[in-house]
Amino acid sequence: MTVQVGILGATGAVGQRFVQLLDEHPTFELTCVTASDDSVGETYREAAEWRLSSKIPEFVADQQIRETDPSVVSDGVELIFSSLPSDVAAAVEPDFLEAGYVVSSNSSNDRMAPDIPLTIPEINPGHLGLLEVQQENRDWDGALVKNPNCSTITMVPTLAALDRFGLESVNVSTLQAVSGAGYSGVSSMEIIDNAIPHIGNEERKMETEARKLLGDFDGAELELHETDIAASCNRIPTLDGHLENVFAEFASDPDPGAVREAFRDFESADLHSSPDQLIKVFEQDTPDRPQPRLDRWYADGMGIVVGGVRDTTEGTQYNCLAHNTLRGAAGASLLNAELLVKEGWVWHPPTAAMSSRTTLVRGVHTEAVDFLSRLDRHSTWINIHRPAVSVWTGLRLALPWAISRQSTVLARSARAQRGSGLSQRSLFDRPTRFICAKPSGGELISGWG
Numbered sequence: 207m208t209v210q211v212g213i214l215g216a217t218g219a220v221g222q223r224f225v226q227l228l229d230e231h232p233t234f235e236l237t238c239v240t241a242s243d244d245s246v247g248e249t250y251r252e253a254a255e256w257r258l259s260s261k262i263p264e265f266v267a268d269q270q271i272r273e274t275d276p277s278v279v280s281d282g283v284e285l286i287f288s289s290l291p292s293d294v295a296a297a298v299e300p301d302f303l304e305a306g307y308v309v310s311s312n313s314s315n316d317r318m319a320p321d322i323p324l325t326i327p328e329i330n331p332g333h334l335g336l337l338e339v340q341q342e343n344r345d346w347d348g349a350l351v352k353n354p355n356c357s358t359i360t361m362v363p364t365l366a367a368l369d370r371f372g373l374e375s376v377n378v379s380t381l382q383a384v385s386g387a388g389y390s391g392v393s394s395m396e397i398i399d400n401a402i403p404h405i406g407n408e409e410r411k412m413e414t415e416a417r418k419l420l421g422d423f424d425g426a427e428l429e430l431h432e433t434d435i436a437a438s439c440n441r442i443p444t445l446d447g448h449l450e451n452v453f454a455e456f457a458s459d460p461d462p463g464a465v466r467e468a469f470r471d472f473e474s475a476d477l478h479s480s481p482d483q484l485i486k487v488f489e490q491d492t493p494d495r496p497q498p499r500l501d502r503w504y505a506d507g508m509g510i511v512v513g514g515v516r517d518t519t520e521g522t523q524y525n526c527l528a529h530n531t532l533r534g535a536a537g538a539s540l541l542n543a544e545l546l547v548k549e550g551w552v553w554h555p556p557t558a559a560m561s562s563r564t565t566l567v568r569g570v571h572t573e574a575v576d577f578l579s580r581l582d583r584h585s586t587w588i589n590i591h592r593p594a595v596s597v598w599t600g601l602r603l604a605l606p607w608a609i610s611r612q613s614t615v616l617a618r619s620a621r622a623q624r625g626s627g628l629s630q631r632s633l634f635d636r637p638t639r640f641i642c643a644k645p646s647g648g649e650l651i652s653g654w655g
């Protein structure tokens with residue numbers, strides 16, 4: 207299966223990592239790159255000022271930079287990665303969502319919104335269920351998933367591994383690389399021979415996003431984890447790799463051996479970009495590791511490295527490290543996208559040509575069957591949103607004629623692809639939205655509802 211993807215903000219620090227990670231990815235094919243108006247019309251090679259040590263991938267070098275606007279996205283793109291500055295993302299991402307795209311975003315806007323999943327696939331894949339809530343709440347035909355801030359991603363897998371001991375409070379201090387601020391973020395005159403004990407909003411992001419990631423989702427609402435988190439964030443003159451000193455208190459008082467074992471035992475996810483061993487642990491005979499220069503490439507930059515585990519009067523102390531633009535940014539969005547595909551949330555949005563001939567209709571069971579029975583052989587594109595329970599099962603029962611007439615029927619739902627064996631009736635037992643278009647011209651099928 208190949209899914210065509212686009213990157214918003216493809217020329218930046220995170221955008222370049224996306225490009226690098228998508229080179230030879232088994233599922234995703236990059237066919238659309240966007241950036242600011244200054245870059246539109248240039249080739250990717252001209253606009254990007256490639257700064258990674260690997261060569262600029264040939265497949266993208268001559269692609270033309272497009273405007274960051276859904277109406278000019280290449281036909282066939284199904285999934286969008288967003289690595290825009292957050293103020294730009296806040297203005298632009300809704301346009302892509304309204305146009306029906308699935309967006310895996312790295313930008314910080316809306317991460318704490320109660321109906322937007324903030325996910326790390328190895329930690330809280332079940333929070334993707336919030337997309338059902340999102341589709342109820344928002345007038346979007348697409349779906350939006352966020353990954354957390356880079357310093358939060360470095361710490362949270364380690365807290366998730368230790369939550370079995372009853373996590374009560376966390377105090378963390380970070381040593382963050384300059385690439386975390388983007389290319390123009392920190393000038394060399396500011397950072398060489400220096401450390402800056404403040405990163406705008408970073409402390410608040412760590413304190414809030416971690417509680418959302420570790421929270422419980424009951425199928426309708428997400429309850430934040432009750433642990434107290436206090437963070438202090440520092441910029442230091444390393445290029446890549448955030449190092450963090452964590453002090454954590456637990457209801458039970460695990461000894462350092464039990465803590466190391468919990469890190470080692472923590473399961474990874476069955477996704478292409480997820481490492482076999484998510485957390486690598488340095489034993490007590492190597493207390494000076496992890497270090498950014500030596501350890502940021504663990505698992506090709508997608509793993510977490512911990513060390514220096516010890517008991518203190520304030521609980522357990524340890525140090526953790528991750529590559530901030532890979533595991534902490536582009537790699538995190540990529541993993542979320544792999545999860546979205548695995549769970550059946552990626553579908554074809556209307557193309558620009560289609561959307562003028564697209565109708566949205568709502569209804570319940572009987573109207574839905576009536577509507578679908580009026581589709582004819584020329585209806586080649588159907589997108590069903592808000593499936594009730596089991597779309598694939600339902601479709602196979604309700605629409606064998608549609609499939610036999612080579613209609614392309616696309617559905618999204620975690621449960622849909624697994625098929626729960628429920629009957630046709632369950633398919634439409636709550637309001638369901640249909641989009642139906644004839645891409646090659648002709649009359650639109652009239653709506654109902």
Ligand SMILES: NC(=O)c1ccc[n+]([C@@H]2O[C@H](COP(=O)([O-])OP(=O)(O)OC[C@H]3O[C@@H](n4cnc5c(N)ncnc54)[C@H](OP(=O)(O)O)[C@@H]3O)[C@@H](O)[C@H]2O)c1
Binds near residue numbers: 218219274388
């Ligand atoms: N760097 C990290 O480690 C990291 C980690 C986690 C999250 N993030 C988040 O990821 C996002 C991107 O960060 P970055 O470090 O890659 O930033 P960056 O290096 O400054 O890149 C920004 C990208 O956005 C484009 N852009 C800027 N203004 C635009 C506009 N008005 N319309 C369309 N495109 C526009 C730029 O295009 P031009 O080249 O044409 O200017 C560039 O492609 C930010 O939200 C950041 O907070 C970064």
